[in-house]
């Protein structure tokens with residue numbers, strides 16, 4: 030399996046066609062998995078936003094104040110408002126805002142970026158990354174006849190472990206996971222580690238070559254990845270009713286009110 | 287960057303030398319990152335265990351009973367005892383046991399495997415995966431003169447997102463993370479996504495080629511990964527006092543008592 034960055038991509042602007050930018054710069058093959066950093070999908074979709082367009086609600090003011098009190102960090106209540114508007118549910122208000130985006134991804138600050146964003150204060154995550162992945166895939170197929178898998182990725186933190194890593198926000202042309210249930214191990218015993226979230230593993234691999242800085246490489250190609258002969262699973266985000274950690278965080282937030 | 291599995295490894299037994307098994311089957315280069323599934327490190331270290339050697343404590347009996355009551359799943363109290371003994375702290379007792387291993391990794395069932403374990407009921411995680419990574423690295427260097435980086439990995443679940451993915455338990459010869467703090471983005475602005483947990487991203491990439499089943503490929507080589515000119519960070523597991531999710535889970539468990 031090979032992982033390489035697409036070189037020479039320009040600064041992406043509202044209205045740009047990501048599929049076109051990619052196919053102009055690299056020869057794709059069937060079976061390739063194209064990992065596209067959400068930052069350029071957001072830029073192409075016009076998800077830039079200015080702080081002055083947000084009117085802080087009571088909750089936003091409270092969030093900004095608690096973060097200042099708890100973390101000693103200045104938080105702009107307009108940024109808090111932007112985060113709230115991107116979230117279906119806020120799970121933790123302080124010492125940082127952890128929420129569920131409208132498309133089901135749980136992350137800090139609703140994944141709003143302030144890095145690599147020219148001419149705007151904020152860059153919001155794509156509204157529907159799965160639809161974006163599908164559109165990029167269709168755009169590549171139209172132009173080249175090749176239909177690679179596409180993953181829209183972000184760099185995101187996680188509980189328990191320090192640091193961020195690449196994750197999948199939306200995908201098309203491959204399943205979210207290999208489902209090993211019913212398969213056997215080397216001893217003929219049914220498998221326990223049952224569902225392998227390959228889209229997240231692919232996003233993580235891609236992130237190693239895209240990086241976080243001024244590299245200018247928001248697109249990585251994974252070549253010769255074999256999904257293999259496995260059952261597939263499509264769901265990546267936990268069902269809220271079965272997510273113990275989400276429930277614990279809800280109660281914990283309330284405990285601080 | 288290239289990721290490939292080492293082919294032809296035998297069933298690993300107590301006392302086997304993992305470094306020797308690997309160098310006999312593949313030509314390594316400086317700069318390679320060797321990702322070794324913890325399962326074979328545990329096997330080589332003699333971490334097989336039998337259920338009959340565990341005497342269930344009161345807590346183990348309570349855990350088995352609560353899991354049966356809450357999840358409707360039969361749990362052997364001796365397995366619960368094994369999990370407790372591997373954990374420095376149990377965070378959640380039911381519907382599944384989530385705990386912190388002695389070396390700081392938070393996972394379900396203390397990462398004890400019942401798959402791919404011949405002639406034993408259980409396979410415990412390595413006691414000190416960082417030391418194992420260092421020893422494998424030294425063993426490879428002794429035999430070949432090449433000193434690759436080594437990561438001992440496991441497949442593990444995570445909050446919020448379904449499915450498991452490869453993670454690093456211990457590593458040697460490379461830092462845990464790229465620390466981007468102080469670096470600049472494309473606009474000259476200081477970076478926000480500051481610490482990139484590359485050992486986890488490498489473990490995830492490796493897991494795509496090792497798989498979870500009867501593939502017989504516990505070792506993957508990542509070739510031509512460039513850490514790059516970045517500051518480094520060594521810590522991968524969150525400081526308990528700063529880990530909000532861990533705190534919330536502690537309180538939540540207590541709430542059920």
Ligand SMILES: Nc1nc2c(ncn2[C@@H]2O[C@H](COP(=O)(O)OP(=O)(O)O)[C@@H](O)[C@H]2O)c(=O)[nH]1
Nearest residue numbers: 038040041066067068184242243244245246247
């Ligand atoms: N060519 C190009 N590279 C960009 C652009 N925006 C970000 N990047 C690069 O894409 C990579 C990932 O950027 P990052 O801000 O971490 O994106 P995110 O992970 O989706 O939030 C880095 O190498 C950036 O330099 C852009 O508009 N054009």
Ligand SMILES: Nc1nc2c(ncn2[C@@H]2O[C@H](COP(=O)(O)OP(=O)(O)O)[C@@H](O)[C@H]2O)c(=O)[nH]1
Nearest residue numbers: 295297298323324325441499500501502503504
């Ligand atoms: N050759 C060989 N392969 C093994 C052995 N044990 C496990 N494997 C393979 O190693 C890979 C990872 O196994 P898994 O049980 O998921 O390990 P874990 O992720 O460390 O828990 C699979 O391809 C297994 O078939 C062994 O002793 N010898």
Ligand SMILES: [Mn+2]
Nearest residue numbers: 140142183184
């Ligand atoms: Mn981002």
Ligand SMILES: [Mn+2]
Nearest residue numbers: 183184240241
């Ligand atoms: Mn990033």
Ligand SMILES: [Mn+2]
Nearest residue numbers: 397399440441
């Ligand atoms: Mn395991």
Ligand SMILES: [Mn+2]
Nearest residue numbers: 440441497498
């Ligand atoms: Mn595994």
